[in-house]
Amino acid sequence: MAKLSVGQALLKAKSHAKMARIEEAKKLYQAVLQVFPKHKMAQQGLAALNKSKQSTTTQGPPQETINQLINLYNQGQLTAVVKQAQFLTEQYPKVFSIWNVLGVAYKGLGKTHDASKAFEKVTLLHPKYSDGFNNLGVTLQEQGKLEEAIEAYNKATELKPDYAVAYNNMGVTLKEQGKLEEAIEAYNKAIKFKPDYAVAYNNTGVTLKEQDKLEEAIEAYKKALALKPNYAEAYNNMGVALKEQGKLEEAIEANNNALAINSDYAEAYNNMGVTLKEQGKLEEAIEACKKALALKSDYAEAYNNMGGILQEQGKLDEAIRSYNKALSLKPDYAEAAKNLVRLPIGSIDEKTISELNKKLSLISDNIDDQSQKLFFEAYLFSHKGMYEEAFKIFVHANSLKSEENTLSVESAQKEYDTAINRITRWSVNLQSEKKAPVKKLLLLGPSRSGKSTLEKLLIGSLNVCPMFENINLNAISDMKFFKENPKKISITDLFHHDENNLFKLGYNAVTSTRPDSMFHIDYLIDNFSDVFCIFIKRDRVNIASEIFTREYGKGNLYAYDHSNILKYLDSYEAIWEILKQKIPQLTLEILFEDILIKPQEVVERISDLTKVSFQIDDKQNHSITNLANPFREYYESHFIVS
Numbered sequence: 001m002a003k004l005s006v007g008q009a010l011l012k013a014k015s016h017a018k019m020a021r022i023e024e025a026k027k028l029y030q031a032v033l034q035v036f037p038k039h040k041m042a043q044q045g046l047a048a049l050n051k052s053k054q055s056t057t058t059q060g061p062p063q064e065t066i067n068q069l070i071n072l073y074n075q076g077q078l079t080a081v082v083k084q085a086q087f088l089t090e091q092y093p094k095v096f097s098i099w100n101v102l103g104v105a106y107k108g109l110g111k112t113h114d115a116s117k118a119f120e121k122v123t124l125l126h127p128k129y130s131d132g133f134n135n136l137g138v139t140l141q142e143q144g145k146l147e148e149a150i151e152a153y154n155k156a157t158e159l160k161p162d163y164a165v166a167y168n169n170m171g172v173t174l175k176e177q178g179k180l181e182e183a184i185e186a187y188n189k190a191i192k193f194k195p196d197y198a199v200a201y202n203n204t205g206v207t208l209k210e211q212d213k214l215e216e217a218i219e220a221y222k223k224a225l226a227l228k229p230n231y232a233e234a235y236n237n238m239g240v241a242l243k244e245q246g247k248l249e250e251a252i253e254a255n256n257n258a259l260a261i262n263s264d265y266a267e268a269y270n271n272m273g274v275t276l277k278e279q280g281k282l283e284e285a286i287e288a289c290k291k292a293l294a295l296k297s298d299y300a301e302a303y304n305n306m307g308g309i310l311q312e313q314g315k316l317d318e319a320i321r322s323y324n325k326a327l328s329l330k331p332d333y334a335e336a337a338k339n340l341v342r343l344p345i346g347s348i349d350e351k352t353i354s355e356l357n358k359k360l361s362l363i364s365d366n367i368d369d370q371s372q373k374l375f376f377e378a379y380l381f382s383h384k385g386m387y388e389e390a391f392k393i394f395v396h397a398n399s400l401k402s403e404e405n406t407l408s409v410e411s412a413q414k415e416y417d418t419a420i421n422r423i424t425r426w427s428v429n430l431q432s433e434k435k436a437p438v439k440k441l442l443l444l445g446p447s448r449s450g451k452s453t454l455e456k457l458l459i460g461s462l463n464v465c466p467m468f469e470n471i472n473l474n475a476i477s478d479m480k481f482f483k484e485n486p487k488k489i490s491i492t493d494l495f496h497h498d499e500n501n502l503f504k505l506g507y508n509a510v511t512s513t514r515p516d517s518m519f520h521i522d523y524l525i526d527n528f529s530d531v532f533c534i535f536i537k538r539d540r541v542n543i544a545s546e547i548f549t550r551e552y553g554k555g556n557l558y559a560y561d562h563s564n565i566l567k568y569l570d571s572y573e574a575i576w577e578i579l580k581q582k583i584p585q586l587t588l589e590i591l592f593e594d595i596l597i598k599p600q601e602v603v604e605r606i607s608d609l610t611k612v613s614f615q616i617d618d619k620q621n622h623s624i625t626n627l628a629n630p631f632r633e634y635y636e637s638h639f640i641v642s
Helices: 006-018 022-035 040-054 063-074 078-091 096-108 112-125 130-142 146-159 164-176 180-193 198-210 214-227 232-244 248-261 266-278 282-295 300-312 316-329 334-341 350-358 360-365 370-383 387-404 406-425 451-458 474-481 491-495 499-504 515-527 540-548 562-582 592-597 599-610 632-641
Strands: 439-444 464-466 509-512 531-537 587-591
Touching (some): 006 022, 006 040, 022 040, 063 078, 063 096, 078 096, 096 112, 096 130, 112 130, 130 146, 130 164, 164 180, 198 214, 214 232, 232 248, 232 266, 266 282, 266 300, 282 300, 300 316, 300 334, 316 334, 316 350, 334 350, 334 370, 350 360, 350 370, 387 406, 406 515, 406 562, 439 451, 439 515, 439 599, 451 464, 451 509, 451 592, 451 599, 474 491, 491 509, 515 531, 531 562, 531 592, 531 599, 540 632, 562 587, 587 592, 592 599
Parallel strands (some): 439 509, 464 509
16 A cells, blocks of 8 residues: 555556455555545545445356456467466355366366366256266266266256267266266267267267277278267377278378378387287387387387287287386286286296285276186296195186187087188199299198297297298188189288298298187188198197197187197198198198207208208397296196096
8 A cells, every 4th residue: 555546556456346355455445544444435435346246146257357367278378267266156155167177277287186076066057957967077087987978968968868968978988987878878868969979979989999899980980080080089089990800001101191190109119019010010119109109108008919920929027118108107007917927937026026915906997807816816926936725826817718619619610620621621722833032931720739838949040031930811702702712812911021021121921920810721721822721739738738728819719728729739730631631831830848959950840841051049038948847737636537
């Protein structure tokens, strides 16, 4: 007041009052009255303020104040919005629109709990305001209060039956609850009321993909993109679905489209890395994951995926570091933890085992499927050397999986029998007149027979391009579809690499370890020149016990029951006997033990068969040097002796 004249003080007080800064205005009027107790303008101003304060429960602030608040929000000054809105709620506690702005600002700042409290106040003050219930639903969903969120969305749609946004948000919440059919219904309602709702089409695609309805999911993504051509998320999601279909080139194209729209899209780079790994392009896959991490340094999923790629390259120490990094960023990350414990016994140190043991309950709570929980626990016990306890848990886990898969196993066995009958009747049609620049080495045998061990030995030679299990057998299915005039497939269709380019890069041979190649072997032999079949022979009990103590993501349905495992092994051996008779010049049988004990002799035998010279390092460190199987005796005792 000392620095202001009476006139200036009165003008400033009036300005504060206009902006609803009641306390500041009051102080100025009171300061004037201390000096001039009978000053009429100050008395009138103060009386007006007191009257205004009494009526704030029914009147809103001046429009200028609201406009200022909205301008601050539009400028992204959310902290300032919160401060101003909090002040205004004290002056106007029953004005719902201020509480709504406060909730929106809190949500933008990531303060979800505070936002939900503000939106709850909105719905109490204005029970007919549908937007308030929708906003409340979003914040409740983000807090994991899914049932309460659904209630809020239902209230929003009761008040406004054509509220497309609320139906879409309801669909997202229902999907999170695992209620996929109900989620689809909610998205359909959103689209019914808003036919150009690209986001709802995209979310429909995500839910259909969860149901393994991949073709329908892709159609939904296409509809989203037709409405919104620059929709990077829809392209990225389409890439995931195409990858699941085995359409790897199309998946990469979708990822690239997403990145062309948003070059900072870390998820698209990560998904591209997964697809490149499926193609066997491991170095390119690593680069894609690195780009994802450069954009999002705390991206646990990218570290986990990189771990899988490094593991496939045989770089176990680097893979372990990558998995551990994922867990340090996301301590309850079940996938990374599961990948760690699936590694060979003895490959992870005691500190890592101890950390996983401490997190057992936390990680287990994050695994939905009971059999998966048990497999995780059994793997962890295995790394601790508690083999008897681990085997008991494996038996329980496999019993649950076996019950789930009864019909699927019967169907798979019929397919195996059909393949055996077809290959028995097969008249070989060798492509011998067409010499290829690159020899195709199909390393055959059931799961856990040692194919990967042989492949790791061979890729010590620089002229070998490993494909691991990443070959596109869907191409064979496409070829079989045209029975009268079979469709020819190329090496690119099968191996995702051009044969001439491989040769130019210095490769004379490409290897594959995909187990189910065995059931398509007649088509592979007839379709390509220079195909060689190398079967790894291993003790059946060792194979069976290792299959039984492994959890498989998909396929391998036989793995959870002893009798089914034996039928599976019989199928491989039956086809191998047929191959040895029909194409002896293209076949070679190798003992698993010889790969470990006589690696140089094994390589020489393969060189004699293929007429390709392989140069391996006699001193190279092979990933498996121990023939001991810790579960063989328990398996044999449980299933064979008893």
